[in-house]
Amino acid sequence: MYLLFILLVVLNLLAKFNAYPGMNSKQKLTVIGPTCTQGGHNPLPPSGICPQSNDTFVFPGMHDIPSGQSAIHRWPPWFTVEWDFYFIFDPANIPPYFPIPQGNFTSTRGRTYYDDTTSQGRCMREVYDKRCIPIFFTDVLSVNNNYSCDFLNIGETQTAYLILHDDRPKGAPECCIIGQPFYPPARNFSDQLYIKKNSTIENIDIDWNGLTLEDAGLFLYGFYNKTTIIPHDPIPASRPYVFYMMGAPQIATWMYQKFGDWDPIRKPDRGIWQIPEACQQATVCPEMANDLIKHFKDICQINVAFSTIRRSTVKCGNNEYNQLAYVKDLESFCALFCKENWPQRICKQNFTLQSTPSFPPQLSFVIKNVDLKIDFNDFSSDLKVNTSEIHQVIRLKNKFQNDIKMIKVELLSVEKRDEILENGRIHVNGMCYDVDPYLTLPQVQAPWYSASTSPVINKVDELINKVVEMSQNLERIAKKNDDLEKLMKEKIECDERN
Ligand SMILES: *[C@@H]1O[C@H](CO)[C@@H](O)[C@H](O)[C@H]1NC(C)=O
Ligand SMILES: *[C@@H]1O[C@H](CO)[C@@H](O)[C@H](O)[C@H]1NC(C)=O
Ligand SMILES: *[C@@H]1O[C@H](CO)[C@@H](O)[C@H](O)[C@H]1NC(C)=O
Ligand SMILES: *[C@@H]1O[C@H](CO)[C@@H](O)[C@H](O)[C@H]1NC(C)=O
Ligand SMILES: *[C@@H]1O[C@H](CO)[C@@H](O)[C@H](O)[C@H]1NC(C)=O
Ligand SMILES: *[C@@H]1O[C@H](CO)[C@@H](O)[C@H](O)[C@H]1NC(C)=O
Ligand SMILES: *[C@@H]1O[C@H](CO)[C@@H](O)[C@H](O)[C@H]1NC(C)=O
Numbered sequence: 001m002y003l004l005f006i007l008l009v010v011l012n013l014l015a016k017f018n019a020y021p022g023m024n025s026k027q028k029l030t031v032i033g034p035t036c037t038q039g040g041h042n043p044l045p046p047s048g049i050c051p052q053s054n055d056t057f058v059f060p061g062m063h064d065i066p067s068g069q070s071a072i073h074r075w076p077p078w079f080t081v082e083w084d085f086y087f088i089f090d091p092a093n094i095p096p097y098f099p100i101p102q103g104n105f106t107s108t109r110g111r112t113y114y115d116d117t118t119s120q121g122r123c124m125r126e127v128y129d130k131r132c133i134p135i136f137f138t139d140v141l142s143v144n145n146n147y148s149c150d151f152l153n154i155g156e157t158q159t160a161y162l163i164l165h166d167d168r169p170k171g172a173p174e175c176c177i178i179g180q181p182f183y184p185p186a187r188n189f190s191d192q193l194y195i196k197k198n199s200t201i202e203n204i205d206i207d208w209n210g211l212t213l214e215d216a217g218l219f220l221y222g223f224y225n226k227t228t229i230i231p232h233d234p235i236p237a238s239r240p241y242v243f244y245m246m247g248a249p250q251i252a253t254w255m256y257q258k259f260g261d262w263d264p265i266r267k268p269d270r271g272i273w274q275i276p277e278a279c280q281q282a283t284v285c286p287e288m289a290n291d292l293i294k295h296f297k298d299i300c301q302i303n304v305a306f307s308t309i310r311r312s313t314v315k316c317g318n319n320e321y322n323q324l325a326y327v328k329d330l331e332s333f334c335a336l337f338c339k340e341n342w343p344q345r346i347c348k349q350n351f352t353l354q355s356t357p358s359f360p361p362q363l364s365f366v367i368k369n370v371d372l373k374i375d376f377n378d379f380s381s382d383l384k385v386n387t388s389e390i391h392q393v394i395r396l397k398n399k400f401q402n403d404i405k406m407i408k409v410e411l412l413s414v415e416k417r418d419e420i421l422e423n424g425r426i427h428v429n430g431m432c433y434d435v436d437p438y439l440t441l442p443q444v445q446a447p448w449y450s451a452s453t454s455p456v457i458n459k460v461d462e463l464i465n466k467v468v469e470m471s472q473n474l475e476r477i478a479k480k481n482d483d484l485e486k487l488m489k490e491k492i493e494c495d496e497r498n
């Protein structure tokens, strides 16, 4: 499963979350889908560093470790660890605790299973016995966290599932997707964490490794400074002491995971990695996506599918955030493209659609050899008579901005486009024209023939016939651009089918 293409629907959701003294509430409006995790769960960004939080954090009782002097810590190849997870509402009750929080909190027991050596790749499962970690900001999972849950992340699926049980809130699914692509942290994950501190709690010397994220605040992972030699691995293993991070502020500003019994010897049972049946058809966890999916199903009788929705607060006002929705298929794109289809509100919040997504080439085709002297409006309206799904008809230009003998047609229907391309030709105003798929170079936002360096414009048709060759070239050029690469591969497969 991969992104067919990217739909850039940017919503400006007005979120009604309270701000707490000294805290910027919009910063914690996260984390469904793979936001930047400093290499922990998805690849490091090219800059080598995820966008950092501008908030100032304090680290009671900790000392900075001069750069280059921090100890290296490694998880063992596999382990099981028991823990108590504390959820602290009061933002002023700042971790770490000595050794557990005072004042008001809720908590749950639980455990983490980790195995870097399974046949399904690196796997991790976190089991929350009574309360789930509060990371949901809207919708049914955000009202309280008074339900058990498991986070299951199987390496080979590159998917993190949230598994819910009988005590789940009304309307919540049995299984949904938290992140994709998403993998469990590597054994050396702490190398990438650039906050390096140490402290002593309960007479234990602890090395802290952390980072801050623009959209999620502080993350800090504490290891026992003393390492452990385990029989089955030459690398000394580090025992986890505490992990803490920030949660949905309506439930817990601080989330403090205090580790207990640690077993790096016994390999977790294979059954732990079994993906439940309910996850086979899982979609993204109910936040905004769920509301939209429901609306399109109930009102428009269309099943829209999102592969992920990312949040961002860049260029947002107070209490606003943007959502970047990536859809799974062309049908979803077509449904979402028409603004009339959208609901008035999402999750009871006002929003605006900030930009129109660029039209995917998989929904476009070109009509070839259309005389420059035809009446374009006439041509265009005749086309629309028989094909109501047409979104736009565009006369293409070469790189000198002169009209060329090709017309691009954008369609809001996968079946219709396939039908026309299968036919190979189309009738307009009594004339018969050949048609071809449309191919673009997305980075430059222009049709490839415009971007083509070939000065010989009338060779364009010949070029079109060499579409496969061309896409292979483009693919080579675009090696670094994953999305484009996928697009081109798909294009080639598509051409081979036709
Ligand atoms: C954080 O600070 C930087 C530099 O001052 C600024 O460019 C950026 O927009 C700020 N980010 C947020 C989320 O306020
Ligand atoms: C562990 O802590 C002790 C006591 O502070 C310190 O001397 C030692 O260097 C630390 N070890 C590592 C590997 O950081
Ligand atoms: C705990 O919560 C109760 C009720 O909300 C409040 O009265 C009390 O002051 C809180 N205690 C602390 C230590 O924050
Ligand atoms: C949490 O759920 C349990 C069982 O469903 C219930 O007994 C308890 O009162 C709930 N607690 C809160 C704070 O909602
Ligand atoms: C961390 O481990 C991964 C594989 O688990 C490896 O690919 C990567 O190179 C390692 N990074 C460092 C800095 O050792
Ligand atoms: C913390 O690190 C510093 C510098 O490396 C070291 O001198 C000190 O002993 C460490 N303290 C603890 C408690 O580990
Ligand atoms: C949403 O917009 C409506 C009408 O513009 C307004 O009456 C309402 O107060 C807004 N709701 C929120 C939560 O901002």
Ligand SMILES: *[C@@H]1O[C@H](CO)[C@@H](O)[C@H](O)[C@H]1NC(C)=O
Binding pocket: 382, 383, 384, 385, 386, 426, 427, 428, 429, 430
């Ligand atoms: C539309 O359909 C009519 C009748 O079937 C046909 O004569 C005409 O050529 C068609 N036009 C286009 C643009 O397909």
